[in-house]
Amino acid sequence: MTALMNHFVARLFVMTLILGFAPTVTYIFAQEQPRPQHRGNPPALVQVVALDECDPTTFNAALGPDFCKNIALGYQTTLNDLFKKAEEGTPDLKWDFEPDTLHMHEGTILSIVNQGGEPHTFTEVEKFGGGFIKVLNGGEAPVPECEAGFASVAVARTRILQGSQIELTGLSKGEHHFQCCIHPWMRMTVEVK
């Protein structure tokens, strides 16, 4: 191989690294991006990831053709297992928001990406509790912020479809609690300082 070819191959490899792996790193480590807050610069952004392991076969048979689009390999939660485990008070903890706790400065944009296979909500609640599907609540009472389900615009606008994201801005200083109103064990706390 000529020196020129070697150089080209090396460049291609570096480009693959940058294009292929850089976004993954951003998603896995949901940390505040240190962007200086000078005039004209965009505000910092932190990312939260919603994860689940819905099993397309059993979910879509019951809930419609494209309800669960999970392409994850390995173990997947069947619809029966989801209900059974939630009812027993031992819900599938792989259905989760990551990280569990996040510290950020006031003015930071909170971006929530649904990398799971089915819809979730990212709903701010005063206190954690049950969602709007009673059998998934493991005996906990529904929280008022979730109770009305998607009939409420306030709940509907916190919905994140599979593969999409929402951005929250203007979170005040202090502690904020967020949970999924469908799978209420999906919870996280955001500390704004």
Ligand SMILES: [Cu+2]
């Ligand atoms: Cu959910």
